[in-house]
Amino acid sequence: MHSSSPSSPAVGSGLRALSIAAAAVMAVALRLVFFYAPLDADQGFLQKIFYLHVPLAIVALCGFVAAALMAIMHLRTRDARWDMRSYVAIHMSLIFAVATLITGSIWARGSWGHWWVWSEPTLVSFLIVFLLYATYQPLRFAIEDPDRQARYASVFAITAGAFVPMNFIAVRLSTAYLHPRVLGSTSNLPPRMALTFIVSLLAMALLYATLCGCELTAKRTRAQLRALRRLADARAGAGEDGDPQSRRSRSAAPSMPAAGTLAAPAPRGGL
């Protein structure tokens, strides 16, 4: 049996560099937000939540779309690693989406007096997107065959990814002629605000990438551990008919492919 190779040093150092960069840019962003960006005339200090809320939203949306692209790669190459990346991307984007909703709600409460406003299209769209992606994990959990689970999850990710822009269009149209934008838009920002915004966006993107990288590494390590354990079991002469599937509880998360295919993807029929 091929033994799974330990994660190469390149992966480890890449992630370390990324997390350092993320921490650095976040520190710069915080400094800019609190000490550099001017106070907004209308909303005062509360407006600074804009530098948190909008980057969260943009990164979450890009994450969902990226997950859809990874899902397309998974369906085309049948490589389980793409499915893993897609899963992690959606997982992380969902967390960022919840954070978007929370920060948006706080902002709405501060500037409009209500914890929720229907007239802010971004917030409303995010609610719908959140409700959709919240079904991703239950869907995966409801399919036992890991092969089919990954395939169906990819179909979902692609459909949902196409849905996100369509949804934004529809919601934006439905609110456009009713109320003016409540929480402010990103166009026509004075230069100091614009700079702060760009840096905040960069910081959020790096944070997202770092968190995804961490989760991917954790999953990979867990898979290698499992493979080693299986190897040890086999050497110790545990029953050949034991079904590892039944020992492991059902999982919504994809697992890495069995050892022996980690080295190279198995020859598969082309599409």
Added chain:
Amino acid sequence: MRRTVAALLRKELLIELRSWQSVPGMSLFALTTFVVFHFALNRSRVDGDLAAGILWVTLLFAAILGVNRLFVADAEEGGFDGFLLAPVDRGAMLLAKALALLLYLVALELVAVPAFALLLLGPTLGGTLPSLAGVLALGDLGVAVIGTLVAALAVRTRARDLLGPLLALPLMVPIVIAGSRASSPLLALRGGEPAARWLATLGLYDLLFGLIAYALFDFLLED
């Protein structure tokens, strides 16, 4: 391809006529829902936005019932395998099922819309009926496409009755938005015409998800 779709559609309709799984249930559900709305809203007559909303919500939830049943016979009686063994284009199943669902929705509306006009609608439909039919048709297309895709996704899972609606409803929100906004002037006291942008939205939705469903459907069938 056309022959395969015809054979599949014929089988679908034959089973429906024999077992009455979908259309009667959907229609009855819609009628009951109108009654529930009367009591829940404490209104005897509705018009405009409220009327459009009630109509679309009722139709949507009734459609979900039909979506839930769409692939059940195939999943339980090995119909997937029987089809997968045949030397035919697998996209034909998507087309046939979506067409069948579309026909069920039309049948549903033939019952639900007159019932709605009778029970709850204030203004008379008369002249606006063709326009309303057009809006409903555009919406039905979207529901049929997404409904078929979601039904195929959900049917081979453990919690199929729950996952179907959970997946379908958020995906259909744009249809509800555009459909009800387009219908609202048609059901208003002073009749109007639906704004073009809502029809365009429905059209875009139908096209986008029609293409996506066609591209992805094969992956749901194969193993």
Added chain:
Amino acid sequence: MPALQLEGLARRYGEREALSGVSLSLSAGQSLVVFGPNGAGKSTLLRVLATLLRPHEGSVRVLGKSLPEEACAVRGRIGLLAHEPLLYRDLTARENLRFHARLHGVALERVEKLLELLRLEHRCGEPLRTLSRGMVQRVAVARAVLHEPELLLLDEPRANLDPAASELVDPLIGVGARRTRVITSHDPARGLAEADMVLGLRGGKPALLRAAGEVSAAEIAGLYR
């Protein structure tokens, strides 16, 4: 050109190997009988050969075509008789068979001929759920051979069939049919009588693979212990 050529076929279910290292070659017109305890992978093997499941490793050539790339080309030439009848319970036998005939591009007259051959004419207008299991199995056999496939894949074909019905289906799926066949069986004596080649599966792995003449029923029974 052999009708079947498998080389190192493997199929996984998650981390479990449902089939692994299956290699064999079967000439046209020969019968391969597959033995093995429940869960050994017999049905999985049939489903891979039927193009319903993709092979995860190894190479599979059925009737000269390689799976899964050329699955479409070979699909119409394979007939599968599975555990489930693959028929709709609400439709009649005739409607079910006509549906499959249309899917395979087969003339509808063949449906009538098969119904006659299998002595189903008097019940062919009733929904399938009113028929006994033996009759349903007969309709399933009709479905499997409707398009006159070159390769027959039969999963315990005699299940649910009484001796009279067994005789009826023999010319269609039995040795007399003169088709390449892969059959799963739990009956060593009967299976051996029909086989040209024998494959014994255990835990997804081939435990024995030999010409029928070189295997004894006792060896096959040993697989089940």
